[in-house]
Structure formats: C-alpha cells, structure tokens
Amino acid sequence: MVVPRAATTGFARQRGRWWSRLDRPAFVALLFGVAGVGYRLVLVLDTVPVSNSDEATFGLAALHIAQGREHPVFLYGQRYMGMLQSYLAAPLIAVTGPSWPVLRLPVLALYALFLWLIHRLTRRIGSPWFATAIVGLLALGSERVVRDQVTTVGGRPEVKVAVLVMLLIVVGLARGTVRRRRLAVGAFGLLAGVALWSDWLIVPYLAVAGLALIWALRRELLGWAGLLLLAGFAVGVGPMIWDNLVAPLGQDSLSVLRTISGETGPAPPWPQRLGGGLLEGVPLAAGLCPIDGCAGWQEWFGLLYPALLVVAAVLAVLGYRRAADRSDRVAPVVHLALLAGAALTLLAYVRSSLAAADPLGNARYLAVLQLSLPAVLWPLWVVAVAAWRGTVGAAGRLAGAVAAAALVALAATSLVVTVLFATSGAAPGRTEERQARELAAAVRTAGLREVYGEYWTCNRLIFNTAEAVVCGVLDGSLHPGQNRYPAYWWRLARAQRPGYVLAADGPADRRLRELLGGRADTALLAEVGGFRVYHPPEPLRPWR
Numbered sequence: 001m002v003v004p005r006a007a008t009t010g011f012a013r014q015r016g017r018w019w020s021r022l023d024r025p026a027f028v029a030l031l032f033g034v035a036g037v038g039y040r041l042v043l044v045l046d047t048v049p050v051s052n053s054d055e056a057t058f059g060l061a062a063l064h065i066a067q068g069r070e071h072p073v074f075l076y077g078q079r080y081m082g083m084l085q086s087y088l089a090a091p092l093i094a095v096t097g098p099s100w101p102v103l104r105l106p107v108l109a110l111y112a113l114f115l116w117l118i119h120r121l122t123r124r125i126g127s128p129w130f131a132t133a134i135v136g137l138l139a140l141g142s143e144r145v146v147r148d149q150v151t152t153v154g155g156r157p158e159v160k161v162a163v164l165v166m167l168l169i170v171v172g173l174a175r176g177t178v179r180r181r182r183l184a185v186g187a188f189g190l191l192a193g194v195a196l197w198s199d200w201l202i203v204p205y206l207a208v209a210g211l212a213l214i215w216a217l218r219r220e221l222l223g224w225a226g227l228l229l230l231a232g233f234a235v236g237v238g239p240m241i242w243d244n245l246v247a248p249l250g251q252d253s254l255s256v257l258r259t260i261s262g263e264t265g266p267a268p269p270w271p272q273r274l275g276g277g278l279l280e281g282v283p284l285a286a287g288l289c290p291i292d293g294c295a296g297w298q299e300w301f302g303l304l305y306p307a308l309l310v311v312a313a314v315l316a317v318l319g320y321r322r323a324a325d326r327s328d329r330v331a332p333v334v335h336l337a338l339l340a341g342a343a344l345t346l347l348a349y350v351r352s353s354l355a356a357a358d359p360l361g362n363a364r365y366l367a368v369l370q371l372s373l374p375a376v377l378w379p380l381w382v383v384a385v386a387a388w389r390g391t392v393g394a395a396g397r398l399a400g401a402v403a404a405a406a407l408v409a410l411a412a413t414s415l416v417v418t419v420l421f422a423t424s425g426a427a428p429g430r431t432e433e434r435q436a437r438e439l440a441a442a443v444r445t446a447g448l449r450e451v452y453g454e455y456w457t458c459n460r461l462i463f464n465t466a467e468a469v470v471c472g473v474l475d476g477s478l479h480p481g482q483n484r485y486p487a488y489w490w491r492l493a494r495a496q497r498p499g500y501v502l503a504a505d506g507p508a509d510r511r512l513r514e515l516l517g518g519r520a521d522t523a524l525l526a527e528v529g530g531f532r533v534y535h536p537p538e539p540l541r542p543w544r
Contacts, residue, residue: 025128026119029135033115036139037108039418040150043426044108047100049147050429051436056459057484058152059093059103061086063467066094073197073243077484080253081154082198082240089152098466100433103152110157111149115139117164122374124171125331130381133407134374140414143421145287148367155199156367162195163202163341163371166209167334174216174330181220186228188213193236200257201368204344208337215333216326268356276359277350277366278302284363285370288413290425293360298413304406305346311379313339335375342372380407435529440464442526443501443533450495454508455482457501457531462488472498476507478515479543499525500534515542 022030043049057076061083064070075081088106096102115135122131141149148156169188172178192210195202217225234241244252267273282302283289289298313336320332345368349355354362380403386392387400440461443451451471453461458471472492473481483489492498502509509532513520516536526533 023128025132029119029132032132032136032139033112033119036115036135036141037112039139039422040108040111040141040146043146043422044104044150045101046426046430047433048426048429049143049151050432051100051151051460051463053456053459055100055103055152056463058083058086058154059089059098059100059463060459060467060485062089062093062103062152063098063463065090073239074253075154075484077482079243079247079251079256080200082194083154084158084194084198085152085154098463104150107152107157108150110161113161114149114157114164117161117168118371118374121164121168121171121334124168125334126374126378126381127385130374130378133381133411134377137373137411137414138370140287140411140418141421142284142287142289142414142417143291143425144284144289144363145367146421147291148364155201156364159195159199159202159205160368160371162191162198163205163209166191166206167212167337170209170212170216171330171334173213174333175327182225182228185213185217185221185225186232189229189232189234190236191232193233193238196237197240200253201345201365204348205337205341205368205371207344208340212333212337216330267353270350272356273350273353275356277346277355278305280359281349281355281363281366282346282369284360285366286373286410286414288410288417290417290420291360298417301410301413305376308376308379309339309343312375315379315382316375335378338372338375342369342376345369377407377410379403432529435531436460437464439501439528439531439533440469442528443469443499446499446525446533446535448499448525448533448535450492451499451501451533452478452492453501454503454506457503458488459484461501471501474508476511478508478511495539497535497539500532500536500540502532502534504530504532511542512540515540 061070061072061076062085065072065086072083072086075083085107089103092102092105093099115138118138119131119135122134126134147153166188169178169184173181173184178184188209192206195206213229214221220226221229240253244254247253279299279302280289280294282305283294283298286301288294288301294302316332316335316339319335320329323329323332345366349362349365354365383396384400384404384407387397387404390397392400443461444465449469451461451469452474453471454475455473458473461469461471470488470491472489473483475481480489500512502512504527512534516523516534519537520534523534523536524532525535
C-alpha cells in the first residue's frame with residue numbers, strides 16, 4: 001500500500017516508503033510471521049516445551065563459553081553435534097546469567113530468520129500468495145514442531161537457515177542479480193561448512209544445493225569462484241576437522257556416528273519402517289499430530305507425501321524443459337533440489353530401524369523436511385489456482401477441488417493441533433518445569449553443593465542452579481552413568497559427603513534405600529515434585 005504524496009507529513013512519507021515495499025501478499029505474510037514468532041515467544045518465556053538435561057548441556061556449554069572456561073567444538077560427550085547455538089547464547093548468558101528463556105532466544109531468532117528466508121525463496125520460485133500460504137503453515141506449530149524450533153538442542157534451526165541462504169544465492173547467481181558473484185560463492189561454501197559442522201542430518205540438502213550451484217555457475221567454478229568456494233567451506237568446517245584430528249582413537253565424529261547408528265539384531269521389515277517413517281514421522285514433522293502420536297485420520301499426509309514428491313518432480317522437469325533461458329530454469333532446478341533433499345532424507349530415515357522402533361521419539365530427524373514444503377505443495381497450489389481461475393476443463397476443476405481440499409485439510413489440521421497444544425497440551429510441561437525449579441531450590445536450601453543423580457536430572461539441576469550445585473550421573477544400579485562433562489564427576493569424587501537426588505521409587509532410589517537400610521528415612525531431607533533428596537551421614541559410593 002502506498003500513501004499519496006500530497007497527503008504525507010515527514011513521518012508519513014517515511015512510513016509510506018516502508019509500506020510501499022510490501023504488496024498485499026507480503027503484508028499478510030508479515031502478519032503470519034509476527035503471529036508465529038509471537039506465539040513461540042510466549043512459549044519461550046514460559047519455558048514451554050519443557051526443558052531437559054540434553055538442552056541443559058548446551059546451556060552449560062554456553063555458560064562456560066561466556067566465562068571463557070571452555071571453547072567446545074562439539075557437544076560435551078557427543079562428538080558430532082556442533083555447538084553454534086551455545087556460542088549464540090553465550091553473550092546473552094554472560095549478561096543475564098543462565099535461564100531457559102535467555103538460552104532459547106537465539107533459536108527463536110533463527111526461526112524468525114527461517115520464516116523470512118523461506119518466504120523470499122518461495123516468492124522467487126513460486127508465487128507471492130503461495131509464499132504467504134507457506135509462511136502461514138509454518139507459523140502454526142504442534143509440540144513436536146515447536147520443540148525443534150525453540151529449544152536449544154543443536155543443529156536443525158541453523159542448518160535450515162543456511163540451506164535457504166545457499167539456495168537464494170543460487171537463484172541470484174542464475175538470474176544475474178548478485179553483483180559480487182565470487183564473494184557470494186565463498187559465502188555459499190562457508191554456510192555449507194558451518195551447516196555440516198552443526199548437524200550431519202543436513203547432508204542430503206547440502207549435496208543437492210551444491211549440484212544446483214554447479215548448474216548455475218558451471219565454468220565459473222574452474223576459476224577464482226571455485227577457490228573461494230573451497231576456502232569458505234574449509235573455514236566453516238574447520239572446527240570439526242581440527243577436533244577430529246586431535247580426537248582420541250575411536251572418538252572422531254565418524255566413529256561415534258557409526259557406533260550410535262550401528263544396528264543390533266535383525267532389522268525391522270520394510271513395511272514396518274515405511275509405516276513408522278511415512279504414517280508417523282512425516283505427519284509429526286509437519287505438525288499434524290500431537291506429541292503422543294498420530295490418529296488414523298491424521299496419517300493421510302504421510303500417504304500423500306511420496307505421491308506429491310513424484311508429481312512435483314514431473315512438474316519441475318516440464319517447467320525446466322519449457323523455460324527459455326537459465327533465468328527461467330532456476331526455479332525448476334531449485335524445486336528439484338528441494339524435492340531430492342526431502343526424498344534422500346526420508347530414504348535415509350526409513351532405512352534405519354529407528355523409524356520402526358520409536359517413530360514418536362525419532363520424528364525430530366525429519367524436521368529438515370520443512371525446507372521442502374514449498375516444492376512439495378506446489379503441485380496442489382498450481383492445480384487449485386488453475387481451477388479457481390477457470391482455465392481448465394471439467395477434469396481440471398475436479399482435480400483443483402481435490403487439491404484445494406488437501407491444502408485446506410493441511411491448514412485446518414495444523415491449526416487444530418496447534419490450538420490443542422497451546423490451550424491444554426502445554427500445561428503438564430509448565431507443571432514439570434515448576435517442580436524442577438522447586439527441586440533446585442530445595443537442594444540449595446538443604447546446603448548441598450555436590451549430589452549424585454540420574455541422567456535426566458543432573459545437568460538440568462546444574463543449569464537451574466547456575467552451577468551452584470554440581471551433579472554426577474549414576475544409572476539405576478548406582479554405578480557411573482553418562483557424564484557428559486567429566487569435570488563434574490571428578491568434583492563429586494573429591495566431595496567429602498555428597499548427596500543424592502533421585503526419582504522417587506525409581507530403580508536408583510530403591511537401590512539407595514536398600515544400601516542405607518534403617519538410615520534411609522534419616523538421610524531423606526526433602527521430597528519435591530516426584531524426587532527425593534538424600535544426604536547420607538557417611539559418603540556412599542557403591543561402585544568403589
């Protein structure tokens with residue numbers, strides 16, 4: 001909307017210049033984006049979704065970075081997950097101290113940047129109103145979707161931003177709108193390296209984006225542009241390379257990944273893996289299901305997804321063949337890149353037994369499929385718009401009605417699941433978060449500074465107390481567990497009389513009470529939110 005010059009004051013003229021850059025689709029997209037960010041900001045300030053010890057490990061790393069104590073390349077105890085999110089949060093934590101909202105604000109900013117970038121890319125390879133629709137869908141968010149977009153658990157938010165910028169660079173290079181082409185190619189390489197360091201799940205998208213860049217530049221990559229591409233990639237991936245060079249034998253990233261992904265026992269049959277990947281994983285990643293699983297009526301998008309990939313690929317190939325020059329062909333090329341990235345990601349997921357063994361817990365590995373939403377839904381949009389405009393026959397109008405119904409069903413299902421999560425699904429998390437804070441306060445009030453606990457208790461407790469309390473991880477039999485940051489364990493080893501913080505009536509709690517015998521009730525200091533705080537009269541370390 002443009003304000004008439006004759007009716008403007010100085011302020012109005014300035015406002016007019018700003019608004020004149022937004023056509024109606026862009027303005028609606030802006031409203032959707034503000035609503036999506038605002039919705040997530042409210043959740044962030046309320047620490048919803050609930051925090052856990054994995055996220056706390058990123059927070060503790062950010063605290064250590066802020067204090068200059070550590071400069072980690074990978075997550076403590078996990079030598080393949082990059083720490084970019086901790087570095088982004090470190091300046092804020094240096095100013096305010098550790099807190100969950102402060103830790104999550106940089107990730108929220110990455111989500112806002114993701115919305116802006118995917119809108120820009122979709123307008124360039126699709127249409128203005130389609131870009132608005134994509135932003136509207138991505139502004140909604142079930143618990144599974146929101147958890148990947150606002151919690152600091154590494155990797156996915158920043159790599160999605162990196163891929164979108166890389167594809168926008170490809171579009172700009174192909175259409176000649178990038179002035180400093182060589183620097184743009186160097187930036188492409190830098191983003192690819194940083195993304196690879198941050199999260200290996202993005203490898204399929206990096207590969208297809210690289211192929212799109214080769215298509216756009218061709219011979220230019222044989223000169224300075226190619227050298228800058230390699231230099232940028234080397235800088236971005238440099239921290240990962242250096243850490244792997246100095247890593248102990250068997251602790252390099254490839255060895256760790258092979259250990260984690262190693263299959264034990266017979267692999268589940270393909271139908272079971274396809275069912276978990278398509279019928280559960282895809283709808284969960286798309287925000288169509290609550291966190292506890294998909295009902296039968298919510299699985300339809302998983303069945304439709306492979307067909308949409310094929311139809312969209314055919315449509316992109318036809319568009320490429322009909323295009324007159326490279327400027328027109330870049331949109332179909334980017335569509336094909338996004339479709340190939342989605343197909344490769346989905347194939348890698350269903351090849352793993354994780355898709356069948358725990359589809360609910362592992363659907364997070366499909367979060368990067370959001371990148372391909374503009375390419376996957378484009379056929380539905382094209383057919384629906386053609387039918388709306390009346391440019392097709394009776395069969396086309398019928399197909400358009402079906403396509404429009406699918407888009408409406410997608411939006412309506414996402415909206416319903418979002419509303420259910422916002423109105424009732426977040427309540428248990430708020431209760432758990434309050435109890436975690438009460439537990440931390442109870443431990444500090446009891447005067448304990450070194451305690452033993454279970455994995456999902458320890459680092460969360462340490463972060464909630466800003467390291468005033470440190471915790472060593474034990475398993476259910478009270479033997480050493482997964483201690484991501486060894487310094488905490490060694491401090492517990494030197495403690496004269498450590499305490500225990502254990503889930504009430506869990507295996508570790510029962511084992512401790514068995515060892516304490518008649519002294520168990522005397523050693524019990526508090527019971528808070530399903531946890532028991534013990535301080536035995538004598539040091540108790542049963543693994544020694």
